[in-house]
Amino acid sequence: MRKTIIVSNRLPVKISEANGDYTLTPSEGGLATGLGSIYREGNNIWVGWPGQEITDQKEQEKVTKQLRKMNLVPVYLTQDEINNFYEGFSNETLWPVFHYMSVYAHYEQHYWDAYFQVNKKFRDIILKIAEPGDIIWIHDYQLLLLPGMIRAELPEISIGFFQHIPFPSFELFRLIPWRAEILEGMLGADLMGFHTFDDTRHFLDAVGRILPVNTSANIVSYNDRAIVVETFPMGIDFDKYATLGNYPEVQEQIRDLEQNFDKNQLILSIDRLDYSKGILQRLQAFELLLQLHPEYIGSAVLYMIVVPSRDTVPQYKELRDEIDKYVGNINARFRTLTWHPVQYFYRAFPLETLSALYNFAGICLVTPMRDGMNLVSKEYVASRNNNDGVLILSEMAGASKELIDAIIVNPNNIGAITRAIVDALDMPLAEQQRRMKQMRTVVAKFNVHHWVKLFMTRLQEVNEMQQNMLARRVNQETAVSIRHQYFQAKKRIIFLDYDGTLVGFQPNIDMASPDQDLYQLLKELAAIPGNDLVMISGRNHETLGEWFGHLKLDLIAEHGAWQKTRTGEWYQLPGLTDEWKKELLPIMELATDRTPGSFIEEKSYSLVWHYRKVESGLGELRANELMTTLRYYTAEKGLQVLPGDKVIEVKNIEINKGKAALSWLNHKKYDFIMAMGDDVTDEDIFKAVPATAITVKVGSQVSAAQYYLRSYHEVRHLLRTLRNREGQGA
Structure with missing residues (x-):
């Protein structure tokens, strides 16, 4: 089960x-x-x-x-x-x-x-x-x-x-x-x-x-x-804290607090001993309050609970000693015969006592230097059944993103914390209630049970999404089906992209030249009777011709701008112009000057801005800027701006891998069509070929293709199995 x-x-x-x-x-x-x-x-x-x-x-x-x-x-x-x-x-x-x-x-x-x-x-x-x-x-x-x-x-x-x-x-x-x-x-x-x-x-x-x-x-x-x-912001058990205040033992402790602090305004601070909690800064802010506002001497009390934690570790022991010293100094300077400014407890308290304090204290001071969520702030809010009280909350606590009606402070700004305490002490009841009602609504709705349900539901959705993606991956079963269709066919055409599909990406584009294993694989596939292999790439035609001109392959270069059958010469798509380059090249050069590691590749009828070698983050930032600028300048020029894998390419809109592939399909009738590619430009082929064609995206599951493979290694493995009926690999 x-x-x-x-x-x-x-x-x-x-x-x-x-x-x-x-x-x-x-x-x-x-x-x-x-x-x-x-x-x-x-x-x-x-x-x-x-x-x-x-x-x-x-x-x-x-x-x-x-x-x-x-x-x-x-x-x-x-x-x-x-x-x-x-x-x-x-x-x-x-x-x-x-x-x-x-x-x-x-x-x-x-x-x-x-x-x-x-x-x-x-x-x-x-x-x-x-x-x-x-x-x-x-x-x-x-x-x-x-x-x-x-x-x-x-x-x-x-x-x-x-x-x-x-x-x-x-x-x-x-x-x-x-x-x-x-x-x-x-x-x-x-x-x-x-x-x-x-x-x-x-x-x-x-x-x-x-x-x-x-x-x-x-x-x-x-x-x-x-x-x-x-x-997923974590919540608390709202109902538990909202009802705890009605328990007889809690009510009794509230009465004791009322008796002990009858004429005092209690500022509550509860933390585990840790340098991330901002305890010393809190004490400094309270000391500053008493210095700048002597009217609160005798009336405001900081009730500070610090729960022991790892106090054998040197920096924790040192922190505890500093807190002890600071509390002692404040009390020595400001106390009177009937009033202690800081009530300090270095121990844990039972939940009932904490609930009594949450219910009694008019102010809760939660100012960690950094905290994941901080549930004390939420527990205080949940306990305030009369919708009164003020929460002062550090902007460095995760809870500050939800409890926006608290007084939000920077925990490093001692003066700001002091001013926040003054605002809290002087806040009219109506304003307290307005703020607290809003916060209680948030804490009640986004409680811990909601958090658990939300996370588990989302996990189930993610698993379903993953299953849908896995269903499209070329596994053993689909590979057998592809091979069966391939060997049953008499006339076959296979469109193959180059970079990212047959070879991996390299920091330097000239280093991604074909290896001996790839040459051998393509040579063997091209030699099989009935096979037409078409290399369809964004590479410039000179490079593609130099690398593959000696094989029995048809070549389509620069996304279709240049085309060549295995026995013919290169010819270019008619009606293309490169006049637009004069205007756009300076824009791309400016981006290159500002982005170390980027460079421009110029092809016959396109310009490509590469940023594979640029520092992560900076490359994406500059690419987004460049895309926005280029789209503005190319809006009515018959040009297309294409984002790819660490590249941005501008080309004539007539140049399209899909159109180029269709022109090949119009010349002959094929009973097996397969297209493989890894880039945005390859999506045009996947959409253009007939629905019966086998289309494979490399490296990504988000595609118009039927199937996907993870890497060029898997592409080569699948192609090896098409060399003979036994489907053996290399």
């Missing part, structure tokens, strides 16, 4: 041990809540580390049995693995780089080795339980290699991946020595999810610059698969 396998670094459970007995308590985290509806159903499973080192085999078996009753499967890690995989690579390499704090990053080979091995350990557990038809949903930065590892073993399985922390810009991501391996691992997924559009854009940028892949909009073509990259 089909099942869903959720995979994360930690299982949604807390394990406590006493006298050899283990007690398991379900976790109340946001992810556990959202995915609870999935992993608790039927035979679905959640795979992860139980959060505690258990080395004894018998103890592991005992805990595994207990976990299995909760639909959980453990991955046991040794202390070394925890130190190097989790504390090491995950938190000392990926975490700082992904949070734009690369100065804290450590690039240690043994960290990477442990990260690789633990991802493999997760893979091995999943391979034991995964079956055809299952869905695997992998979560977060600790398991970036896992999608690719699973894909290598289970190529047909459905894999989703969601990143819960930011994805950095290319300039930061490329600092990681193992950047290519990380991206290749992530691209094992079918659907990639991020909290914000910025993260999505950064990932696509990194993939396009680091790996030899094609990206189009939000789709990455990699290893013959289309991977979709999308934005």
Whole structure:
């Protein structure tokens, strides 16, 4: 029976041990809540580390049995693995780089080795339980290699991946020595999810610059698969936080807060100890408030909770000491006999206490330096059942893209945070309610259950799209069908493009000359009785004649401007002019002067601007600019502007590969027609030839062609099988 396998670094459970007995308590985290509806159903499973080192085999078996009753499967890690995989690579390499704090990053080979091995350990557990038809949903930065590892073993399985922390810009991501391996691992997924559009854009940028892949909009073509990259802002369990305030124990704590802070305005700050959270800057802003606005002395209180985290790590310990010192200084300077400006707690609080604080505090201050989403902001909004209260939110938190009615601040701008606190303290109730109502509507609608449903639905759509694409690929079955039609026919014609179809692309266009293997293949195919081979290329006619003039091939050069039968001479299409070049050549030269690595190729009746050697990103930018300019100048000149693979070509509109192919088909009757090409110009052939023809696009699935192949290697392999009836390869 089909099942869903959720995979994360930690299982949604807390394990406590006493006298050899283990007690398991379900976790109340946001992810556990959202995915609870999935992993608790039927035979679905959640795979992860139980959060505690258990080395004894018998103890592991005992805990595994207990976990299995909760639909959980453990991955046991040794202390070394925890130190190097989790504390090491995950938190000392990926975490700082992904949070734009690369100065804290450590690039240690043994960290990477442990990260690789633990991802493999997760893979091995999943391979034991995964079956055809299952869905695997992998979560977060600790398991970036896992999608690719699973894909290598289970190529047909459905894999989703969601990143819960930011994805950095290319300039930061490329600092990681193992950047290519990380991206290749992530691209094992079918659907990639991020909290914000910025993260999505950064990932696509990194993939396009680091790996030899094609990206189009939000789709990455990699290893013959289309991977979709999308934005899915994560929500919270809105109803849970909205109703918690009515619980008797929460009500009691609210009354205690009212008694303790009766005449004070409470500014709430809740964070885990981390340098990405902007805690010190928050304290600086509050100190500035008390300096510039002494009227708030005695009335405004910063209620700061910092949850302990990794405080044995030097920079975290240092941060904790700095926070302690700063809080002490503020309290020493400004406190009175009856008022403490900063109420500081370095510990975790139960959910009921947090709910009481969310309900009581008139202001919530959430100003991380960088955060994936930040659910504290959403929890505060969900708790405000009276639609009052003010949220001050960092523009660097993913939530700021949704909660636009918060007071949005730059967390590095201390003065701006101070002014935001003043605005919040002075904000009229009507304005508070207007803002809060809008934010509560957003948080209620885009809750965690909506997030889960949206992601799973999209994953299913992506899998269906991939299946539709795969159906068109030339597989063993379709190859047999093509060979059958080919050998049944008496008169055959095969149209072959050159660059990208029979040979790979080269940085220098003159280096892409035919090799001996290709010459031999074409020679053998052309020698078969009944075969007509037509090379139909955008190459200039002199080059094409020099390369293939000695073979029994018909040649069509420069997209049809020049044509030659195997026994005849070159002749050009009548009525063509190149007068237009005088006007357009300077425009293209200007683009070339501004774009290092680009160059212009001049043909008889066309101009081609090449940018294959241009820095990724710059080439595309200049190409778009040039396309816009050229289209303006060619609008009424009978010219066509064609974007290709790292090229832009301007040619006479009469020159068309489709028209050229039809002229060949009009001379003879053929009972087998095949056309193969990789470029936009080859689409004209695919559309022009009869519906009974076999058309094959190379390197892309988006085409008017019936079938596609991934590379020129596959084209040559298919052509080799047409040399004899046995269909043997080389």
